[in-house]
Amino acid sequence: MTDKPWPVPNADTAPFWDGCAAGELRLQRCTACGAAQFPPRALCAQCHGAAPGWEKSSARGRIVSHTRVHRPPSPTFKADLPYVVALVALEEGPRIMVNLRDSVAEAPRIGDAVRIGFDPPAGPHGIALPHAVAADAP
Numbered sequence: 001m002t003d004k005p006w007p008v009p010n011a012d013t014a015p016f017w018d019g020c021a022a023g024e025l026r027l028q029r030c031t032a033c034g035a036a037q038f039p040p041r042a043l044c045a046q047c048h049g050a051a052p053g054w055e056k057s058s059a060r061g062r063i064v065s066h067t068r069v070h071r072p073p074s075p076t077f078k079a080d081l082p083y084v085v086a087l088v089a090l091e092e093g094p095r096i097m098v099n100l101r102d103s104v105a106e107a108p109r110i111g112d113a114v115r116i117g118f119d120p121p122a123g124p125h126g127i128a129l130p131h132a133v134a135a136d137a138p
Contacts, residue, residue: 004076006123013040015054020128025059025116027092028052038094059116060135061090066100066108088114088132096130104134 009017016039019026029036032049044052066086072078084100086108098116100108113135118128 003123006125006127009125009127012042016040017125017127019054019056020118020130021121021126023118023128025057025090025096025130026054027057027090027094029055036090036092036094038090038096057116058091061088061096061114061116061132063087063100063104063108063110063112063114063132064089064095065110084108086114086132088116090116099129099131100133101131102133102137104132104137 007013007017016026027036027038028040030044030047030049030052033044033047035044035046037045037052041052043050064087066084068082068084070082072081084105085097086100087095087097089095096116099105100114101117104112104114114132115135115137116130117133118130121128
């Protein structure tokens with residue numbers, strides 16, 4: 001059995017992954033139009049301005065959609081079953097897809113308030129994957 005696939009940071013995404021390793025959810029914000037965006041990219045998705053800046057996010061949001069996965073996308077995920085994947089609308093506007101953990105994963109509902117947390121760094125690039133827990137979780 002092979003290891004799970006891990007993200008490979010590049011010039012556009014490295015500041016995001018560095019933030020995750022530091023326990024911070026970082027988003028890009030366009031210096032021209034002020035739009036916040038995720039996922040990271042070289043240009044603003046709204047106005048196509050170059051080199052959006054980075055800022056620390058509140059890491060808070062609400063569940064927009066979710067699904068409970070019972071069939072793994074590959075054999076490497078079989079031990080994780082079942083797990084819940086959610087689309088979370090962050091307070092700053094962008095959406096992020098993350099696994100749900102703890103009590104919010106037991107019976108997730110659209111609109112539930114969550115906060116983004118991070119797994120310990122792992123994998124070949126020391127990636128700290130983001131996940132979501134209930135907003136009031138310790």
